[in-house]
Amino acid sequence: MVYEFIYGGNTGAASIYIMLEELLNEGHLAEGEQVLCIVPESGRFQISIMLLSVV
Numbered sequence: 001m002v003y004e005f006i007y008g009g010n011t012g013a014a015s016i017y018i019m020l021e022e023l024l025n026e027g028h029l030a031e032g033e034q035v036l037c038i039v040p041e042s043g044r045f046q047i048s049i050m051l052l053s054v055v
Contacts, residue, residue, distance in 0.1 A: 020052075029054045 011018055016037060023029050035052045 024054075031055060 016039060020035070023035070029035070031054055033054045035054070037050045037052065039048045039050075041047060
C-alpha cells in the first residue's frame, strides 16, 4: 500500500499512524498478525524499528 501525497498532503511524522489506521480500517490486518515498521531518520544515519502485534 502506498500513501499518495496528493490524497493526504505532507503528513511528516504522522505518516506511520495514518498508514496503520488505514491498514486496520480497510481490513488488511487480522488478530495475531504482526507489522514490522522501519522508519529511517534522514540526515542522522539511524533508523527506528518496531514490531507491532495486532490484537
